[in-house]
Amino acid sequence: MKQAGSKNIFSYQYRLKRLRRDSNKWxxxxxxxxxxxxxxxxxIGVKLFSGPGETWGHIVDNLLFDYIGxxxxxxxxxxxxxxxxxxxxxxxxxxxEFPLREQMxxxxxxxxxxxxxIVAYAYAGVxxxxxTFQLILESLGLEFIRIDIMNRWGLAFVLGISLFPYVxxxxxxxxxxxxxxxxxxxxxxGVGQLKTFFRLMLPMARPAIVAGLxxxxxxxLNDYGAAKYYGVNTFTTGIFRSWFSLEEPETAVYxxxxxxxxxxxxxxxxxxxxxxxxxxxxxxNNDRIFRKKVSKRKQLVIFLIVLFPVLLGFLIPVAQLIYxxxxxxxxxxxxxxxxxxxxxxxxxxLTAFVTVIFALxxxxxxxxxxxxxxxxxxxxxxxxxxxxxxxxxxxxxIPTISIDKWLIGVIDYLFDFNVGLILTGTLxxxxxxxxxxxxxxxxxxxxxxxLKVSNAIPDxxxxxxxxxxxxxxxxxxxxxxxxxxxxxILVFIDVLKELPLTLILKPFHxxxxxxxxxxxxxxxxxxxxxxxxxxxxxTVMLPVIILNRQLIK
Amino acid sequence: xxxLLFAITLVVLSACKNEKxxxxxxxxxxxxxxxxxxxxxxxxxLLFKRFEEETGIKVNVINxxxxxxxxxxxxxxxxSPADVLITVDAGRLTRAKDQDLLQAVESDIxxxxxxxxxxxxxxxxxxxxxxxxxxxYAKDRVDSTALSTYEDLATxxxxxxxxxRSSENIYNQSLLASLIVNNGEEGxxxxxxxxxxxxxxxxxxxxRDQVKAVVAGEGDLAIVNTYYIGNMLNSDSPEEVKxxxxxxxxxxxxEGRGAHINVSGAxxxxxxxxxxxxxxxxxxxxxEEAQEVLTNSNFEYPVNEAVEPSDLLKGWGDFKEDTLExxxxxxxxxxxxxxxxxxxxx
Numbered sequence: 001m002k003q004a005g006s007k008n009i010f011s012y013q014y015r016l017k018r019l020r021r022d023s024n025k026w027x028x029x030x031x032x033x034x035x036x037x038x039x040x041x042x043x044i045g046v047k048l049f050s051g052p053g054e055t056w057g058h059i060v061d062n063l064l065f066d067y068i069g070x071x072x073x074x075x076x077x078x079x080x081x082x083x084x085x086x087x088x089x090x091x092x093x094x095x096x097e098f099p100l101r102e103q104m105x106x107x108x109x110x111x112x113x114x115x116x117x118i119v120a121y122a123y124a125g126v127x128x129x130x131x132t133f134q135l136i137l138e139s140l141g142l143e144f145i146r147i148d149i150m151n152r153w154g155l156a157f158v159l160g161i162s163l164f165p166y167v168x169x170x171x172x173x174x175x176x177x178x179x180x181x182x183x184x185x186x187x188x189x190g191v192g193q194l195k196t197f198f199r200l201m202l203p204m205a206r207p208a209i210v211a212g213l214x215x216x217x218x219x220x221l222n223d224y225g226a227a228k229y230y231g232v233n234t235f236t237t238g239i240f241r242s243w244f245s246l247e248e249p250e251t252a253v254y255x256x257x258x259x260x261x262x263x264x265x266x267x268x269x270x271x272x273x274x275x276x277x278x279x280x281x282x283x284x285n286n287d288r289i290f291r292k293k294v295s296k297r298k299q300l301v302i303f304l305i306v307l308f309p310v311l312l313g314f315l316i317p318v319a320q321l322i323y324x325x326x327x328x329x330x331x332x333x334x335x336x337x338x339x340x341x342x343x344x345x346x347x348x349x350l351t352a353f354v355t356v357i358f359a360l361x362x363x364x365x366x367x368x369x370x371x372x373x374x375x376x377x378x379x380x381x382x383x384x385x386x387x388x389x390x391x392x393x394x395x396x397x398i399p400t401i402s403i404d405k406w407l408i409g410v411i412d413y414l415f416d417f418n419v420g421l422i423l424t425g426t427l428x429x430x431x432x433x434x435x436x437x438x439x440x441x442x443x444x445x446x447x448x449x450x451l452k453v454s455n456a457i458p459d460x461x462x463x464x465x466x467x468x469x470x471x472x473x474x475x476x477x478x479x480x481x482x483x484x485x486x487x488x489i490l491v492f493i494d495v496l497k498e499l500p501l502t503l504i505l506k507p508f509h510x511x512x513x514x515x516x517x518x519x520x521x522x523x524x525x526x527x528x529x530x531x532x533x534x535x536x537x538x539t540v541m542l543p544v545i546i547l548n549r550q551l552i553k
Numbered sequence: 554x555x556x557l558l559f560a561i562t563l564v565v566l567s568a569c570k571n572e573k574x575x576x577x578x579x580x581x582x583x584x585x586x587x588x589x590x591x592x593x594x595x596x597x598x599l600l601f602k603r604f605e606e607e608t609g610i611k612v613n614v615i616n617x618x619x620x621x622x623x624x625x626x627x628x629x630x631x632x633s634p635a636d637v638l639i640t641v642d643a644g645r646l647t648r649a650k651d652q653d654l655l656q657a658v659e660s661d662i663x664x665x666x667x668x669x670x671x672x673x674x675x676x677x678x679x680x681x682x683x684x685x686x687x688x689x690y691a692k693d694r695v696d697s698t699a700l701s702t703y704e705d706l707a708t709x710x711x712x713x714x715x716x717x718r719s720s721e722n723i724y725n726q727s728l729l730a731s732l733i734v735n736n737g738e739e740g741x742x743x744x745x746x747x748x749x750x751x752x753x754x755x756x757x758x759x760x761r762d763q764v765k766a767v768v769a770g771e772g773d774l775a776i777v778n779t780y781y782i783g784n785m786l787n788s789d790s791p792e793e794v795k796x797x798x799x800x801x802x803x804x805x806x807x808e809g810r811g812a813h814i815n816v817s818g819a820x821x822x823x824x825x826x827x828x829x830x831x832x833x834x835x836x837x838x839x840x841e842e843a844q845e846v847l848t849n850s851n852f853e854y855p856v857n858e859a860v861e862p863s864d865l866l867k868g869w870g871d872f873k874e875d876t877l878e879x880x881x882x883x884x885x886x887x888x889x890x891x892x893x894x895x896x897x898x899x
Contacts, residue, residue: 055891062894124758129769130792146769150757231719231757231899241721244620245890247648327789331595393621397628404632424629503617504625511616519593519616524759524781527790 026468027369030378033362037381037436040395044253044387053248059238059255067238067255070227071262074156074220074234081160082216085309086167087209091197092306094175095183097291098299104306105172106545109489111313112165113540114321115497115514117225118533119162121526122317123149124229125324132320155230159223161313163216169486170212170445174205177452177482193292207451210270211444218263218385218440224500225518235259236388249394256391263386267379318537324530332520332531341535344512347427348495351434352442355491356484358435359442363450364476368468382440389437389501396433396505400424430505437501438494442487449483450476493540513539584610586830589626590639591619592817596850604837610830619645626654626822635822636831639681642723644730646678646818647883655820656828662836667856670876671816678820681838682853685874686728686813689782689800690774691767702806703732703813706776707747715748716763716775719756720893724778724815729892730885731813731877738888745896756899761785761793768796775800778815783852783865804872811873815882816856 092098093105111119126133127149137143149157182204186196202209224236235255243252294302358381366378384392400423407422423429453476461471477484499514506515513532520529590597593616601612615622619640626633626649638655640646649655655677663672663679671680688700699710706715718725732741753772763775764785785797804812819838821831837843844855849863861867 058891058894062897124762128762129765130790130796150762151755228719228721229758231755233899237721240620241890243624244618245721245726246887324790331789394624394628397625401628401630401632405630408632424632425634500621504621506615515616522618523593524761524784527788 024369026365027374030362030365030369030374033358033365034377034381036432037358037362037384037439039399040392040433040436041383041387043398044256044391044395048253048257050250052254053242053246053251055242055246055248056251056254059242059251063233063238063241066233067235070152070232071221071234071259073152074159074232075217077153077156078160078163078216078220079213081156082164082167082213083209085161085164085313086212087171087202087205089164089306089309090168090172090175091201092302094172095292096299096302097293098302098306100303101291104303104310107310107314108168108306109165109544110537110541111162111309112490112493113497113537113544114162114314114317114533115225115499115517115536116159116162116219116223117229117499117521118321118517118529119313119317120155120158120226120229121521121529122320123154123158125320125526126316132323150230152230152232155227155232158226158230159220161309163219164309164313166215166219166490167209167212169490170208170215170448171205173445173449173482173486174208175201177449207270208448211448214266214270215385215441215444217266221259221263221386222388224388225521235262239388239391243391252391256387259388260383260386263383267382271379318534321530321534321537324527325534328528329531332528337531337535340511340516340532341513341539343510344496344514344536345539347430347510347512348492351431351438351495352488352491354431355435355438355442356446356487359439359446359487360484362439362443363447364468364472382443384436385438385440387437389433389498392433392437393501393504396429396436397424400429400432425505425507427507427510430502430507430510433501433505434495434498437498438491441490441494445486445490446480446483449480453479489544492543496536496540584608584827584830585613586610586827586834587613587615587634587636588639588834589615589617589622589635589637589822591617591622591641591645592639594851596846599850600838600843600846603842604834607837608830608833610827610833612834623649623652623654627652631824633822633824634826636825636827637819637834638678638822639817639819641817642727642815642882643678643680643818643879644723644727644883644886646673646820647880648886649820650675650677650880651883654823656823656825658821658832658835660832660836663832663839666839666858668858668876670878671856672818673820673880674878678818679835679839680816680818680856680879681835682817682844682847682851683814683856683874684724684778684780684816684853685804685872686724686776686778686815687782688774688803688805689764689767689777690803691770692799692801695773695801697801697803700774700803700805702809703728703776704736704744705805706774707744707751711751711774713751713753714773715751716753716766716772717748717756718759718763720890720898724760725776726886726889726893727815727882728776728813729889730882731875733885733888733892734877734881735810735875738892741889742892742896745892745898749896749898764800765793765796768799779854779866779869780852783863786865787852802869804870806875807873810877811875814854814874814879816879817853818879 089108093101093108125131127147128134133147134143137145148154182200183196186200221234222236223234224240227234227237235258239252239255239259242248242255362378362381366374404422404424457479458471458475461475462468466474496512497514499518502512502515503518506512513536517529517532517536520526520532601614604610605612622638623645626635626638629635638646638649650673657676659676664676667679671683672678688706690697690700720726729741729745732744736744754766760777760781763777764782766772767775779802782797782802785793788794806812819835821828821835825831839857841857841860844857844860847853848855848860848866852863852865854862854866
């Protein structure tokens with residue numbers, strides 16, 4: 001007995017000692033960053049304790065089943081679509097040489113340039129009465145065929161084709177960096193292409209693919225505009241409904257919490273499936289990539305397979321938008337539009353930069369901290385992506401407004417005048433909210449490339465007495481460059497498209513292209529939304545092309 | 554550390570700036586009015602510019618969904634820079650009033666120009682423009698004499714023929730709220746239930762889509778706002794114009810209480826830093842000059858009776874409007890949403 005007791009005390013003391021020994025500034029910094037990221041979630045979480053609103057029972061009785069059913073339907077249907085399109089395209093462009101391959105590589109990212117709800121509007125326009133598709137059918141004498149896209153299958157299709165590039169980008173990065181030696185080895189052993197792909201590459205690429213997939217699913221669960229337009233009730237439409245139509249933020253918070261549970265399970269699932277896989281490879285990432293040369297006919301088949309998602313996710317909606325733009329450009333286009341796009345571009349650029357830095361610090365500070373619990377909780381930083389933009393915006397306003405009020409009080413006391421709101425309604429609050437929302441977008445590609453860097457490399461640097469930061473810049477940074485570039489592209493694109501959060505937090509006189517497009521679309525002037533949408537697409541194309549080149553290097 | 558220094562510098566800088574402002578005479582300070590608005594039409598931007606030219610008061614605009622604006626004002630509290638809140642329905646304005654976000658305004662111009670059912674009884678908000686929620690029907694399949702009331706659309710006659718958008722939409726919520734007031738809660742519930750079973754398809758899309766669906770033959774008639782028909786008739790898309798021309802427009806309940814209407818309206822924010830400018834601004838919006846612009850470029854009915862509706866609106870004929878106090882719509886909005894959910898109106 002006595003022995004056991006003393007052992008317990010010993011272990012407690014031992015743990016405390018270990019904690020004291022292992023606490024370093026990196027652990028502290030990680031926790032501070034994590035707190036900043038979690039602050040809006042916490043301020044909403046605190047609201048959970050005030051209990052659900054009185055209509056919670058009403059929602060459970062009448063709507064919850066529908067929300068859960070549709071949300072899970074979308075998870076599976078969109079998941080299947082993005083895996084099929086994303087992985088196959090990534091594999092083909094990474095492994096085969098075919099005409100226009102280089103162009104295809106960046107064209108495949110472009111569907112991300114179009115906001116999901118705009119794709120939804122465009123496709124509704126295509127299949128509409130008097131829409132392009134119907135006109136084509138009519139000219140062929142097939143007018144009796146009518147495709148109704150405005151249902152949950154249509155929604156899954158629209159979200160799938162506009163989000164598959166997340167999977168494409170993350171799995172392509174893997175195939176480009178990892179596939180060569182494995183393929184060579186496999187081929188030397190006489191294993192066929194297909195078998196190599198399914199038995200070797202696919203399992204190896206799983207973490208990268210799943211990382212992309214998780215992003216897609218979070219985005220799917222976050223979608224509001226498209227689901228609302230297509231008349232599909234999901235958790236997010238439910239959150240908006242209970243928050244705004246039923247006037248019960250408490251109930252909305254409960255629905256958000258349920259949604260977070262779903263996303264959290266997805267993240268845990270990913271962690272779980274990744275648990276035994278080690279990615280310490282000694283590969284040199286800068287090797288040239290050897291692409292297989294196949295017969296002309298096979299090249300054509302590959303080209304068509306790769307063209308298919310580009311056609312659906314980019315060319316068709318863009319063609320519809322261009323058609324609308326030709327009808328409305330006189331009304332919409334003027335010089336203030338150029339200023340608007342520059343403003344959008346600037347905000348997105350700045351936010352992408354800040355978000356990447358946050359992601360890097362979170363990943364590396366937690367790695368350098370010796371406390372395992374810090375490393376484990378650092379993953380929580382990506383949860384912001386699971387929370388609808390509008391909810392984050394409210395979550396940001398609660399703390400920033402109290403800080404502002406406190407500042408106003410202090411300054412009024414010290415200097416006897418009113419400074420007004422300093423954080424709220426400024427770019428600081430807006431960019432802060434973007435960082436919270438899009439940290440996952442930057443975190444995942446960086447983490448998955450960082451995982452592939454053998455620990456031996458930075459470890460040997462540190463063993464030679466080089467500090468963490470210097471090791472990072474001299475050794476790790478060059479190795480994870482591709483991941484950082486992917487992260488930057490993705491955040492940039494997401495910010496440029498982001499809507500609900502921007503609508504709530506944007507300062508006076510600041511507007512973005514997405515806001516402009518929404519203003520038109522929400523007032524049933526979908527055709528007028530085409531010009532700002534096309535501007536978003538044009539603005540995004542350039543960085544995609546530039547950074548895509550960097551990814552290949 | 555650098556960030557902290559930066560923050561301190563910012564605070565000091567903004568402090569200096571403010572002090573300078575305080576030193577200057579009050580009149581020299583730039584006159585502004587900060588507008589939170591759910592309306593984002595070209596006609597509004599035009600009017601804001603004219604207001605700036607005529608008064609020298611600069612108009613700062615934040616565009617967003619009314620719900621989000623209300624939430625924003627709630628959180629900003631006494632520090633809110635908002636002077637005027639503009640929404641596209643009376644329900645949201647009533648909600649803003651209930652949440653203590655607006656203040657009463659005493660203005661003879663506003664009181665004398667706007668009919669009493671189109672404004673808040675305590676002068677917390679004022680209607681700016683009217684829209685009627687009407688029935689449109691396929692001219693080739695429906696005889697307009699067969700149409701009568703909103704209530705009639707819920708009868709067996711129209712099984713599988715009615716098109717209407719989701720209950721998420723505020724115009725539908727307001728329509729049901731008006732039915733709650735006029736026919737009682739049970740009557741409204743019965744109506745909603747029967748409407749759901751009469752629907753030609755599960756609700757989706759916006760008002761324009763309902764019109765197109767009528768023309769495509771998915772249903773025979775739809776409930777939509779007049780304002781969208783006006784916009785479709787003047788659309789840049791030939792197909793939309795064609796669709797709008799293929800339907801007839803019917804004002805329901807003309808024998809009884811009149812067609813359901815809603816307003817775009819404005820109220821002065823509770824903590825408006827520029828209250829005088831805010832009142833001037835709203836007065837300007839209901840002036841004959843502004844109302845002309847609103848009805849002619851945006852196909853809304855003017856609240857200022859001195860102004861005639863645009864030619865297009867006149868073409869639809871005069872109609873009798875339900876003179877139910879619009880503030881009631883806000884009062885029964887939540888009840889309406891609950892009934893929609895219970896009766897399975899998506």
